[in-house]
Amino acid sequence: MEILVSRKVILALIVLAATSFYITFVFNSCVVSSISKAIPKWRVHPVVPNEVTLVHYSTSVRVVSLLEDNETSISPKYKFFREQGLRPERQLPSALIIGVKKGGTRALLEFIRIHPDVRAAGSEVHFFDKNYMKGFQWYRTRMPATLDGQLTIEKTPSYFITKEAPRRVQLMNPSTKLLVVVRDPVTRAISDYAQAISKKCDMKPFEQLVFVNGSIGSIIDTSWGPVKLGIYSRYLTRWLKFFPLSQLLFVSGERLVLDPAIELKRVQDFLGLKRVVTEKHFYFNSTKGFPCLFKSEGHSAPHCLGKTKGRSHPYVDPVVLQRLRNFYRPFNNHFYQMTGINFGWA
Numbered sequence: 001m002e003i004l005v006s007r008k009v010i011l012a013l014i015v016l017a018a019t020s021f022y023i024t025f026v027f028n029s030c031v032v033s034s035i036s037k038a039i040p041k042w043r044v045h046p047v048v049p050n051e052v053t054l055v056h057y058s059t060s061v062r063v064v065s066l067l068e069d070n071e072t073s074i075s076p077k078y079k080f081f082r083e084q085g086l087r088p089e090r091q092l093p094s095a096l097i098i099g100v101k102k103g104g105t106r107a108l109l110e111f112i113r114i115h116p117d118v119r120a121a122g123s124e125v126h127f128f129d130k131n132y133m134k135g136f137q138w139y140r141t142r143m144p145a146t147l148d149g150q151l152t153i154e155k156t157p158s159y160f161i162t163k164e165a166p167r168r169v170q171l172m173n174p175s176t177k178l179l180v181v182v183r184d185p186v187t188r189a190i191s192d193y194a195q196a197i198s199k200k201c202d203m204k205p206f207e208q209l210v211f212v213n214g215s216i217g218s219i220i221d222t223s224w225g226p227v228k229l230g231i232y233s234r235y236l237t238r239w240l241k242f243f244p245l246s247q248l249l250f251v252s253g254e255r256l257v258l259d260p261a262i263e264l265k266r267v268q269d270f271l272g273l274k275r276v277v278t279e280k281h282f283y284f285n286s287t288k289g290f291p292c293l294f295k296s297e298g299h300s301a302p303h304c305l306g307k308t309k310g311r312s313h314p315y316v317d318p319v320v321l322q323r324l325r326n327f328y329r330p331f332n333n334h335f336y337q338m339t340g341i342n343f344g345w346a
Contacts, residue, residue: 086148094173096176098180100181102192109155111277124157125156127154132168151271166242178239182253185328185345192229193206231331232331233334233338236339240338
């Protein structure tokens with residue numbers, strides 16, 4: 001009797017095992033079939049070049065490099081913004097530093113870009129004088145990436161004397177704000193010459209180049225670049241044909257050196273910025289005779305502008321200096337009347 005019971009138990013176990021195996025096999029077949037149907041048939045339907053890929057991985061944030069040619073690291077605030085998913089984009093400038101050469105334009109650019117709401121092109125783009133035919137889209141690619149609410153600035157001093165520049169800037173944006181850094185035209189001319197002779201050592205002396213026949217007794221050579229550029233009223237007349245005086249800010253190159261914080265207050269107000277750049281950002285370097293920065297964008301330590309800033313000027317005969325001052329006096333007075341500012345140049 002015990003043997004018969006054991007056989008029944010064994011038989012029941014065999015039947016149970018066979019039933020379980022069948023159920024498992026059917027279930028797994030259905031699952032595998034469903035998964036197979038859900039997977040795209042990449043081998044059956046290969047991706048064809050130039051077609052839009054239907055399945056792809058992307059992020060909602062478009063990554064745009066915030067590094068410029070002259071920058072070595074990204075400011076912590078931009079890293080933070082990027083981590084928050086904010087999208088920096090390149091915009092055409094809404095403000096331009098248009099001149100004048102050797103007036104202090106580089107100093108102004110470096111000082112104002114301390115402001116967290118300002119982003120500036122690091123190098124001179126020369127769009128409105130040399131590269132205009134490349135178009136505004138090309139110009140935009142040369143601008144730094146900005147966030148909503150930030151101001152884009154570009155500096156090229158030769159814009160001020162370029163005949164076509166005022167109309168071209170107006171075509172870009174008639175509301176563009178224009179900054180002009182001006183300096184005593186006599187010292188500006190000598191600084192211009194000092195820069196030129198540092199690159200070309202065989203130039204004639206300043207005293208010879210400033211006069212038509214190279215003699216102090218002759219007339220001033222107004223065709224010579226360093227002299228011609230100092231007739232500011234001539235070039236300002238062109239700009240006022242396309243922009244109202246209210247859209248131009250004239251920055252004193254002398255005061256930018258002696259008291260940069262004062263001029264930066266005027267600049268920030270003109271650009272509609274909060275007064276962030278103050279006296280605490282500057283210190284005076286007695287060796288260079290030029291203001292330096294405690295810190296700036298891309299520099300956490302105190303530093304001065306390039307070695308070419310604060311360059312020593314060559315000695316010029318006092319008689320020549322007086323001749324130049326007499327020459328510029330009527331032009332300076334006209335410029336004072338046009339701007340409503342007496343810069344006090346001798």
